């Protein structure tokens with residue numbers, strides 16, 4: 001296969017089930033598949049969470065791991081760059097206000113998580129059990145709470161950008177400091193795999209920018225890791 005192709009992978013919902021570890025069979029396949037290829041991870045999660053999900057071998061063996069939507073970059077286990085984004089008082093009170101007024105009643109704690117270059121916000125809270133996570137996700141599909149929060153946030157803070165990621169949260173960062181940053185570092189053809197490629201999703205900035213650029217690219221929107229595996233097996 002052409003080595004000049006850069007393969008970009010979202011993690012949650014693309015290489016692993018949301019917030020859960022990678023399937024062992026997929027892991028074995030992927031570790032072999034990435035050999036001699038230009039492979040990048042681009043995720044909203046921090047390094048520790050990603051390693052917990054995909055394992056240290058994949059994390060260290062990909063070409064680079066872009067954490068916090070590309071605001072922290074790791075290469076073979078070494079930190080090569082980061083852009084901090086501390087939580088302001090104003091943004092904190094905006095989140096507190098949403099927590100007070102949300103129609104979602106059950107709260108589990110860890111609602112605001114500060115990562116390097118990115119703040120992750122969740123009304124149900126990241127400490128929720130898996131079953132409640134699923135419930136919230138189903139509810140949000142109809143209520144569109146996260147989409148509405150993102151819209152309100154960007155109206156109030158025009159210098160910021162917010163997007164829906166994973167099942168229960170949103171990602172917030174300075175405008176432009178989204179997943180599309182990865183494209184600044186790469187020239188040549190791109191194959192991108194993601195599950196939130198629709199407008200408002202955290203993979204969308206990559207799609208939007210690729211559509212504007214003149215380079216060759218392919219976008220693979222997947223529903224789950226099984227779909228990613230199926231596509232990769234056909235590529236070989």
Ligand SMILES: [Mg+2]
Nearest residue numbers: 010012013195
């Ligand atoms: Mg995803």
